[in-house]
Amino acid sequence: MSMVKTDVLIVGGSAAGLMAGLTVKRRHPEKSVTILRKALKTPVPCGIPYIYGTLKTVDKNIIPDDNFIKQGIQINTTAVESIDRAGKTAILADGSRVAYDKLILATGSRPALPPIPGIDKQNVYGIKKDPQYLQELQEVLHSARQVAVIGGGFIGVEMAEQIAMMAAGNGNGVEVSLVEMLPNCLMLACEQEFCVDAENELRDLGVKVLTSAQVQSIEGNGAVTGVKLASGETIPADAVVVGIGVVPNIELAEQIGLKADPRLGVQVDAYMQTEDPDIFAAGDCATKFSFFDGNPSAVRLASVACSEGMIAASNLYSPERKTLGAVGAFGTTVGKCSIGSAGLTTRAAEEAGIPFVVGEAVSPNRHPGSLPGTIPDMKAKLLFREDNGKIIGGHVRGGEATADMVNIVAAAVQSGLTAEQLATMQYATHPLLTASPLVYHVMLAAENAAARLPRNGNSGN
């Protein structure tokens, strides 16, 4: 069989793998890079919910290979059978072999399915990153009359919103229910008041939102007919979408003798290096630690995967970059409301026993507020450590600029800026783009916190 040689072999062609490939080419243009992936096409992972309402076809949600091929990256869509670590060679499903100098595992994750009776019934779908499967789900959703979404995290909320939009567009009166175990949707990532805002937006779209609701079983003979809750209530459903989290794909790593944990992923250090110095892992398949306390982190996000893919690729030939650990920076849009979050929520900070001060700002996202399209109550809520005034989290609810405003916070968290610094900085403002400079959200929320923090001042800086 054929034997090819590549300098860098990447197993997995989604966020972490693609970013790793691009990074190698950027930093070591002379190195050959091969990405192995099973799927013929890779969906944009975060775009999957938008297939169902906004985009309307799976084909519009594909990461184009061109951008990677143009950089000289080889893409090979043969599955990997095994890896000969001693011989530094991958053996593919068709028997062909790819010898490598450095290997990056970016095997991703798969949807977690709860171990409840009936989970294997027909028309119960996880959110697999597989175009054909997603297409099949679309057909099922199109003919469904009652859809239940299990899990009120980002993916569940976005799926419920998009299915409701699709239904509204079709005018076919589909009923959508969203079932969340915790007291609020989005609760692990977002401030409670913003979770409530998101729930209200879903309700405005006609979604039945059930919180503090535990699924007991999935009912039906063959095909699903309903979702039974611990309360005894049964939600009628002819299609069920499960979005309760992901499981890292560690099988290949385990098979070749690398340490891996079924929940936490393939063991890596802060350089994203496994115990084999020529093998790195990045993205959903790899272990993560929290930026805040160094403990293992369950955060699985494309943004973290991209950062890790970049870091792994930067360290192949010498240790150059360490990950800061998972921060958790998110954005989402539900109905008319965009919500973003970076770092700790109030709840998470309380649970971690960190004394902190909250600063809030509510102001129009235009100035004057009489400008067309103004959101009158864009809100930022920032959390600062009481002992040193450093920002540990921030949450924004607003319009299109929400995620970028959250990224001011994300950058501030990751570089340890204080309330003093964020309050006294100069920020670009403009009538059609932001709040007034008197009440620019990040500045004002930081200043509101600074006024209640011990006065360290910035005069010593």
Next chain:
Amino acid sequence: MSMVKTDVLIVGGSAAGLMAGLTVKRRHPEKSVTILRKALKTPVPCGIPYIYGTLKTVDKNIIPDDNFIKQGIQINTTAVESIDRAGKTAILADGSRVAYDKLILATGSRPALPPIPGIDKQNVYGIKKDPQYLQELQEVLHSARQVAVIGGGFIGVEMAEQIAMMAAGNGNGVEVSLVEMLPNCLMLACEQEFCVDAENELRDLGVKVLTSAQVQSIEGNGAVTGVKLASGETIPADAVVVGIGVVPNIELAEQIGLKADPRLGVQVDAYMQTEDPDIFAAGDCATKFSFFDGNPSAVRLASVACSEGMIAASNLYSPERKTLGAVGAFGTTVGKCSIGSAGLTTRAAEEAGIPFVVGEAVSPNRHPGSLPGTIPDMKAKLLFREDNGKIIGGHVRGGEATADMVNIVAAAVQSGLTAEQLATMQYATHPLLTASPLVYHVMLAAENAAARLPRNGNSGN
């Protein structure tokens, strides 16, 4: 005559004065605060151009006093006649007196008018922050057939755009010309390619853009009839708007014997304190120094004014906060194009003799790019010092999120973040709000620069 006493007296009721008042109330709620201002109403300064196209009335562009009165701030619309520094008392135009403990001068600026023949002709207008004057200008513009705007900085570009929009709305075929002395509009703040984008947007709106064009005189008998250029060309005009910059209002400070420079403003230190320990100055009337080299700065922006107003107010009773110096963080929107800028441009960095590396990123502001409303070529251009990798400037062209993305840059500049840090951070992304995490603009531009900077790595952090 009446004599009242206030703890903090603020002269001037626009950005710096209002921010100073709010800050005193936030940090010292027990102190009484009085704002003295001449005008009955204060226009939103940055909103002034939008009176003419978008808002259509001056009344929609007024800063509401309620927010300040609610905080317990007294607003007194009597003009100040003089100040008795020894007696710490302001004497007002009606003879009444206000005794103060601390005084903040926030007297602002007025439009600069070039010393050219004909500048005093009828229908030649600066951009005064005076509602009645702005209303009068609106009436003149409504009946004008040919409008010339002199000055292609932010205010000139925005005025030209809005007058063109107004004309398009009226269907009355007004011709708008914009005359800029430098080779490009917006050139002092923006990267050249973005200046060109803005000029093209103006041309699309029907504005005649004349660059490298020096105004020699304003023609007409009584009322203006045209603008004569050094080239010999005369642009016919029955109304002229001049937006070439501002002159600090230092008269009151000079009158009471405080050091002040006609171009640079009332002399203050980094605490915004004048030579009189009980008198501070902030905003357009006060001297500024550059964040980058400490030299006197001519930057006059509401965002700088707000920051200074906050800093001045924080230092009244003890030195708590120092200004970092003027950074220059801007945003604007011209036609379909939003442009933002923080810190140095390529040209400014070259002129300052700072060796630097540029990193660019062009990517869609949604992912996948097939989503409706996607701007396919949102662009970020970041400048990093070659010696230490720290960011010294950043420029963004895109949609509604432009200013907030620029504020990631503004925060990074002001806290000295490096290309390494900005490249390896995690950023919130979302299909409907941002680029893909593979190509998020700030990250990718920083990484493109990092790949060409000396490899300091972040492993030592």
